[in-house]
Amino acid sequence: MVEVRLDAVSKVFARSGDPAVDEVDLTIRDGEFFTLLGPSGCGKTTTLRMVAGFYFPSSGRIFFGSDDVTRQAPNKRDTGMVFQNYALFPHLSVAQNVGYGLKTRKVRGTEAKRRIDEALEQVHLSGYGARRIDQLSGGQQQRVALARALVIRPRTLLLDEPLSNLDAKLREETRLEIRRIQREAGTTSVYVTHDQAEAMAMSDRIAVMNGGTVQQVGAPEEIYRRPANRFVATFIGRSNVLSLPVVGAGPEQVEVAGPDGVTLRAAAPEAHGLSESATALVSVRPEHVRLTGLDAAGSLSATVVETEFTGMSTHVTVDLAGTPLHVAAVQLPAGLTTGDTVGVVLPPEHLWVVRP
Amino acid sequence: MGGPAVSVRTEPDAVTSAETPAAASARRLRSGAVTGSRWFPYILVLPLALVLWGYIVQPMLATFSESVAENAGDNYAGFFTAGGVARQSLINSILISVASVVLCGVVGVAMAFLLRRFQFPGRGLIEAIILVPAALPPLIGAISFQLLYSETGILPRALQQLFGTEEPVLAVSGIAGVLVVHTFTMYPFFYLAASAALRGLDPSIEEAAYNLGASRLRVWRTVLLPMLTPAMVSGALLVFMTSLASYTAPLLFGVDQTMTMQIYINRTNGDMPLASTYASVLGVVSILFLLAMRWYEGRRSYRSLSKGVASHRREVTNPLGRWLAMLGSLAGVAVLLAPVATIALVAFSRDGSWTTQVIPSEYTAENFRTIFAEPRAFEPILNSVTISAVATAGIIVVGVLIAYAVRRLRFVGRSLLDIGVMLAWALPGTVVAINLIAAFSTGNAFSFGQVLVATFWIMPLAYFVRFLPMVFRSTSAALAQIDPALEEAARNLGASWPRAFLTVTVRLVLPGVVAGALLAFVHGVGEFVASVLIYTSQTEPISVAINNSMYRFEMGTAAAYGMLQVVLIFVVMLVSGRLENGRSSRSAREATQWAG
Numbered sequence: 001m002v003e004v005r006l007d008a009v010s011k012v013f014a015r016s017g018d019p020a021v022d023e024v025d026l027t028i029r030d031g032e033f034f035t036l037l038g039p040s041g042c043g044k045t046t047t048l049r050m051v052a053g054f055y056f057p058s059s060g061r062i063f064f065g066s067d068d069v070t071r072q073a074p075n076k077r078d079t080g081m082v083f084q085n086y087a088l089f090p091h092l093s094v095a096q097n098v099g100y101g102l103k104t105r106k107v108r109g110t111e112a113k114r115r116i117d118e119a120l121e122q123v124h125l126s127g128y129g130a131r132r133i134d135q136l137s138g139g140q141q142q143r144v145a146l147a148r149a150l151v152i153r154p155r156t157l158l159l160d161e162p163l164s165n166l167d168a169k170l171r172e173e174t175r176l177e178i179r180r181i182q183r184e185a186g187t188t189s190v191y192v193t194h195d196q197a198e199a200m201a202m203s204d205r206i207a208v209m210n211g212g213t214v215q216q217v218g219a220p221e222e223i224y225r226r227p228a229n230r231f232v233a234t235f236i237g238r239s240n241v242l243s244l245p246v247v248g249a250g251p252e253q254v255e256v257a258g259p260d261g262v263t264l265r266a267a268a269p270e271a272h273g274l275s276e277s278a279t280a281l282v283s284v285r286p287e288h289v290r291l292t293g294l295d296a297a298g299s300l301s302a303t304v305v306e307t308e309f310t311g312m313s314t315h316v317t318v319d320l321a322g323t324p325l326h327v328a329a330v331q332l333p334a335g336l337t338t339g340d341t342v343g344v345v346l347p348p349e350h351l352w353v354v355r356p
Numbered sequence: 357m358g359g360p361a362v363s364v365r366t367e368p369d370a371v372t373s374a375e376t377p378a379a380a381s382a383r384r385l386r387s388g389a390v391t392g393s394r395w396f397p398y399i400l401v402l403p404l405a406l407v408l409w410g411y412i413v414q415p416m417l418a419t420f421s422e423s424v425a426e427n428a429g430d431n432y433a434g435f436f437t438a439g440g441v442a443r444q445s446l447i448n449s450i451l452i453s454v455a456s457v458v459l460c461g462v463v464g465v466a467m468a469f470l471l472r473r474f475q476f477p478g479r480g481l482i483e484a485i486i487l488v489p490a491a492l493p494p495l496i497g498a499i500s501f502q503l504l505y506s507e508t509g510i511l512p513r514a515l516q517q518l519f520g521t522e523e524p525v526l527a528v529s530g531i532a533g534v535l536v537v538h539t540f541t542m543y544p545f546f547y548l549a550a551s552a553a554l555r556g557l558d559p560s561i562e563e564a565a566y567n568l569g570a571s572r573l574r575v576w577r578t579v580l581l582p583m584l585t586p587a588m589v590s591g592a593l594l595v596f597m598t599s600l601a602s603y604t605a606p607l608l609f610g611v612d613q614t615m616t617m618q619i620y621i622n623r624t625n626g627d628m629p630l631a632s633t634y635a636s637v638l639g640v641v642s643i644l645f646l647l648a649m650r651w652y653e654g655r656r657s658y659r660s661l662s663k664g665v666a667s668h669r670r671e672v673t674n675p676l677g678r679w680l681a682m683l684g685s686l687a688g689v690a691v692l693l694a695p696v697a698t699i700a701l702v703a704f705s706r707d708g709s710w711t712t713q714v715i716p717s718e719y720t721a722e723n724f725r726t727i728f729a730e731p732r733a734f735e736p737i738l739n740s741v742t743i744s745a746v747a748t749a750g751i752i753v754v755g756v757l758i759a760y761a762v763r764r765l766r767f768v769g770r771s772l773l774d775i776g777v778m779l780a781w782a783l784p785g786t787v788v789a790i791n792l793i794a795a796f797s798t799g800n801a802f803s804f805g806q807v808l809v810a811t812f813w814i815m816p817l818a819y820f821v822r823f824l825p826m827v828f829r830s831t832s833a834a835l836a837q838i839d840p841a842l843e844e845a846a847r848n849l850g851a852s853w854p855r856a857f858l859t860v861t862v863r864l865v866l867p868g869v870v871a872g873a874l875l876a877f878v879h880g881v882g883e884f885v886a887s888v889l890i891y892t893s894q895t896e897p898i899s900v901a902i903n904n905s906m907y908r909f910e911m912g913t914a915a916a917y918g919m920l921q922v923v924l925i926f927v928v929m930l931v932s933g934r935l936e937n938g939r940s941s942r943s944a945r946e947a948t949q950w951a952g
Contacts, residue, residue: 073566083564090583101568
């Protein structure tokens, strides 16, 4: 239970020469469930492996609380890691796997047995101790891996895409389970995933990474509602990003010229640095766009290109003055089909200016 | 270097792997979908079974009945009487084999770790040539070690001169010499097995152990060693079997009291019943090891492959370490290439000119000129090529058909067919020769009533038996990699069964077959162990000519013959490396074996 701090950490692999992780600064609070989220190759796993000690940073420092662990061997760091493929020892039983870390910590005898039983109970695998690893299902193996990491009461729990080998339903159950266990133990946790829904559902805070750098750090809702840049806006959920000319700039908002000569007002982060005649990137979520009749106040006219019924809502793609715009509508105007002209309302409270 | 001439059967392949889609459709295919008729398999299999029975099993039984025909009690009692030659030979053979296993295990596993786990200057070079000593034909390989390390060898004499001592320094002789040869030529069994196991080892398993607080030593003890055990056990079984069958090393280092040497000595003394007794005992021990190996391979091995982070070689970074590594690599390269270099050097020496000098003093190309110019000197080459070609032709036909039958057809006795071929693989060359002598010293149905002993035909027959497993295994490995769904797809697209079989299956298996056939041929050209018991002056093959030249102290001529074998081997290895490039690279390894 400790704060984990990365201070300008970079990692350059000799072979490629390009930094896989570039000047990453992060502070993961004590007891927090923190997620590194990004597409594959964004440097999230490399970052996690530096925290675990499997790579040493090329530059920068890593702290657990006040301990500088930058170049400490992985077996001295006291982290518990859950690997993507679980990395269970195939030659040991379930109980021996869970007990491995206890042995290295010289916890033996009845104390070890008690803690192993406790850990297995925590992941609902009581009575499975004598089983061989290949006698377990994927989900059970996943839970053994979690028990093995938690039983040593690590300073930090590191999870490297632990759910990616499970099927969709099991994945949702297991993520609740992981979160419950982590809350009970109160262990500072770093979780790596490329699945944004998983990240949103589980995390206290998320760092969105791309190309080796951190794009934005924040609570799930903040990242969703106030994405810092175009990458975050489009990677987290679906988002429309419209390039519109600025006609008026305030400290926390800008006015932009929409199609049909309509002026739109969009919230913008402080120090957005936009001035008149610049182009602003305005993001709006599909579910915030409203489809109306053509006569509704403030509506823009657009042509329906495609509709796609998904059950919960209908995804409609409209052509708005030559730009495709995605709309998620719970209710459609009656009889709407491809080629129809509709009114589109972009509510100012949901327009948000992002950086490029 | 493409296909190492040494193989290790660590990968349990389709026999033990879990049910894959390919395996599932293989079953579908076997159950008669291909050919319709339920009897078709038996029509194909019957002649194959007869071949295996007639030339492998029946000769073995003939040897046994020869050994018990007269005073059987005395023949076998020797193995139970203390102080007797028979008992001592068995003990020696077993002790040599055990020592070989230990030495090869240490060297092979250490090499595997060094090359798999560390990055240091010279690593790539060492890895490229690590199998060279073992790739030499058995006789010329053993001779090269004799020329290098025995009392009259280059190294001990060089050290003697360097230190000005009375006696050669560090010379090996007798059993020690045998062990040197065994270590250098058999450590690849361990090296390849351990190397494959290390490559197959999921690096995150080791990382998990470190993450849980284990020290380097502890990770070794509790994770790496247990996970490498299957590889090491199969390596040990292979080395033990091969050492037991080893004949050239004891011959050259004059260790008479081993099983193989006693077979040879008794046969040349005309005591065929006693030779048969030794052959029967050695044969039974080899078969027991074959069964042990099959049983062990049937058990699971710990292979898990993840798409996670690839294992990194640890870079040796400290400057002193780098220098040491560089020196070590140079020494390693020298040691690995020394045998071939010695043969090449001696091949250009004038016969009889090398007496007490460190290296030969007079050089000439005469030896090669003689071989190619004089018909009598060229004859062994012609013999070897003819015999090997005839044997290889038979091997291709029988080997491919057996592989197809075992892999793709369903019939009663499928595993017997498999075991029949493996029997040929397990029997030492010496035993194969004795078996054929015992079976075909009178005519029988399988020789069409002819006596084969002391004729040309017993030679290709012996090669056929010895090297049949190579084509069988390369073909069967290639077949195992072909998803029967491909053939089904061809049929779905309108091809008839023969057309689908020819254009898809045969086409895809071809590289494996060719690689196996090339290996069989090349091993035939290097064959010595069986030949020396059955050749006549008309059928003298290259290796026997080498041996006879050595007896006449014509080392130059012997080495020149040897050099030709070596060149042929490396050319073939390059070719089959090309062939096997890509998806079926395993079949070459599966096919090859050390034919000592």
